[in-house]
Amino acid sequence: GALAALQGSTDCVLTMAKKYNSRRELLTNGLKKIKGISIVPPKGAFYAFPQLPGGCPNSLEFCERALDEVGLAVVPGIAFGEDRCIRISCAASSQVISEGLQRLEECISRFQ
Secondary structure (H helix, E strand, O other): OHHHHHHOOOHHHHHHHHHHHHHHHHHHHHHHOOOOOEOOOOOOOOEEOOEOOOOOOOHHHHHHHHHHHHOOOOEEHHHHOOOOEEEEEOOOOHHHHHHHHHHHHHHHHOOO
16 A cells, blocks of 8 residues: 555645645735734645734633634634734635634724
8 A cells, every 4th residue: 555655646645735725825815914913924834823913812812702702713822832823724625714714803803
């Protein structure tokens, strides 16, 4: 099986990489449009790590409120050493990413 994987076609890997790149771009571009968000575009990761705008609570409280108030699940940045950021996965469908961006914008607007 391992030999077949090494010698076989990599077309499926290229297709998958294109999908993830497209989703990462969708997420990054959507984050850039949200007022107050700062983002360094990820170059190859399956997540983005945007900085929340001023006026938002710490990352843990923000994530708890995002889940409770708008049904958005994001990860507190404090777990990665930065309490002003949140971690958002792009390993979801484009539709889920787009809906998540809308929910994130709605949640952030409640703090401004």
